[in-house]
Amino acid sequence: LDAISKADGTVNSFITVDGEQALAQARAIDARIASSGVEGLGPLAGVPLAIKDNICTAGTRTTAGSQILRDYVPNFDATAVAKLRSGGAVLVGKTNMDEFGMGSSTENSSYKPTRNPWDPERVPGGSSGGSAAAVAARECAAALGSDTGGSIRQPAHFCGIVGLKPTYGRVSRYGLISYASSLDCIGPMAHTVEDAALLLNAIAGADSHDATSSAHPAPDFTAGLLPASALASRPLAGKRIGLVAETLGEGVAGPINDTVRAAARHLEALGATVEEVHLPTFGLGLPAYYVLALSEASSNLSRYDGVRYGARAPGAADMGSLYTVSRGEGLGGEVKRRILMGAYALSAGYYDAYYKRAQQVRTLIQREMEGALGSFDALLTPTAPSPAYRLGEKSADPLAMYKGDLMTVNVNLAGLPAVVLPAGFMAAPEGGPGAPQLPIGIQLVGRPFAEGPLLALAHAFE
Numbered sequence: 474l475d476a477i478s479k480a481d482g483t484v485n486s487f488i489t490v491d492g493e494q495a496l497a498q499a500r501a502i503d504a505r506i507a508s509s510g511v512e513g514l515g516p517l518a519g520v521p522l523a524i525k526d527n528i529c530t531a532g533t534r535t536t537a538g539s540q541i542l543r544d545y546v547p548n549f550d551a552t553a554v555a556k557l558r559s560g561g562a563v564l565v566g567k568t569n570m571d572e573f574g575m576g577s578s579t580e581n582s583s584y585k586p587t588r589n590p591w592d593p594e595r596v597p598g599g600s601s602g603g604s605a606a607a608v609a610a611r612e613c614a615a616a617l618g619s620d621t622g623g624s625i626r627q628p629a630h631f632c633g634i635v636g637l638k639p640t641y642g643r644v645s646r647y648g649l650i651s652y653a654s655s656l657d658c659i660g661p662m663a664h665t666v667e668d669a670a671l672l673l674n675a676i677a678g679a680d681s682h683d684a685t686s687s688a689h690p691a692p693d694f695t696a697g698l699l700p701a702s703a704l705a706s707r708p709l710a711g712k713r714i715g716l717v718a719e720t721l722g723e724g725v726a727g728p729i730n731d732t733v734r735a736a737a738r739h740l741e742a743l744g745a746t747v748e749e750v751h752l753p754t755f756g757l758g759l760p761a762y763y764v765l766a767l768s769e770a771s772s773n774l775s776r777y778d779g780v781r782y783g784a785r786a787p788g789a790a791d792m793g794s795l796y797t798v799s800r801g802e803g804l805g806g807e808v809k810r811r812i813l814m815g816a817y818a819l820s821a822g823y824y825d826a827y828y829k830r831a832q833q834v835r836t837l838i839q840r841e842m843e844g845a846l847g848s849f850d851a852l853l854t855p856t857a858p859s860p861a862y863r864l865g866e867k868s869a870d871p872l873a874m875y876k877g878d879l880m881t882v883n884v885n886l887a888g889l890p891a892v893v894l895p896a897g898f899m900a901a902p903e904g905g906p907g908a909p910q911l912p913i914g915i916q917l918v919g920r921p922f923a924e925g926p927l928l929a930l931a932h933a934f935e
């Protein structure tokens with residue numbers, strides 16, 4: 474809590490810090506240790522964690538970054554949160570985010586922008602920018618984020634931490650405030666691959682509250698992480714890694730290209746075989762993602778009408794204006810833009826041209842990626858075309874912001890697991906004397922439900 478009060482005046486990672494509750498949780502663990510020792514306590518007992526503010530926490534305000542949920546205090550925990558609590562984790566607060574997860578810089582939060590701990594003039598990425606910044610600024614040991622099209626991975630890249638998007642269905646979405654239900658995933662953001670694996674251990678598994686959660690058995694995700702002794706000589710011998718040609722070259726910052734190629738050589742030095750692989754439909758993912766995500770969002774967000782859900786605007790004359798004024802006041806500009814676009818894509822006469830076509834593209838991308846993963850253990854790509862950019866640099870240009878998601882959205886369309894991990898630094902592209910050094914994260918995409926082997930690979934690289 475001291476670390477938060479020291480850092481958060483600048484970084485703004487948190488929407489809500491729940492000091493009293495955190496101290497009560499910590500004291501309960503202390504009392505438990507005083508009475509019966511550490512025997513039987515899990516690895517997360519007493520560990521301070523932060524939770525993205527679109528994941529419900531009983532008794533602690535949960536806003537999803539939106540004014541329409543400014544007074545929402547859930548009376549239940551999301552399954553992932555309940556599991557962390559029962560593992561003894563200390564939940565210190567709720568982190569800032571783009572409203573409903575819609576954005577890539579956390580500037581679409583209706584509360585405040587979060588700043589990148591490496592350079593406070595820059596964004597931390599988004600939409601889980603608060604969680605990424607809180608981890609990077611050491612305001613917590615690790616955090617939960619959510620990833621619909623890159624929102625765990627891109628901020629992990631911008632802030633120099635590890636971010637894991639699990640396979641779709643691996644972690645229950647119960648209590649995650651929906652953006653696009655067929656793409657949304659909860660996942661860990663941490664300093665190390667091992668920490669991410671420990672968090673995944675705690676939150677993974679089937680849940681009767683979420684019909685899309687998978688019955689696939691959840692193994693111990695730390696089991697495959699090799700000890701330092703085994704890492705010494707070619708621990709990745711026999712592993713095949715595909716370097717996705719379409720994600721490198723034009724449009725990608727030079728030092729990011731270089732870092733990914735250096736990472737490929739490092740993986741080779743560890744014993745892996747790295748080969749270029751072509752995914753011809755790769756570039757279709759971004760437009761398909763924005764049609765599908767916005768279509769689902771327009772439907773999901775219809776519940777915020779001031780009656781069923783969301784703050785009700787006072788003084789409305791009739792039912793119609795109650796809806797329109799509540800939504801008009803409660804939802805931000807980017808959210809409205811997306812609801813409009815999604816409703817348009819779903820409307821009669823346009824459905825076949827947009828939504829249906831995007832679904833067809835989704836199937837193509839899924840087949841192509843799974844096909845490539847038939848002959849490779851993992852695919853290697855950059856996480857985003859650029860490092861952290863300056864606050865305000867892209868906020869007036871939504872298309873430029875959307876384009877930054879090119880390398881992450883296909884993974885969600887295909888439902889695959891992917892991890893981003895720190896791989897280097899670059900000088901800020903604006904250059905000049907005193908240009909800050911900015912982190913670069915590489916992305917490794919794995920086979921469905923193979924988070925264990927994927928994390929083992931990442932751990933060997935790290």
Ligand code: GLN
Binds near residue numbers: 573625
């Ligand atoms: N930046 C992407 C979007 O705005 C992804 C966001 C996310 O994963 N929640 O849709």
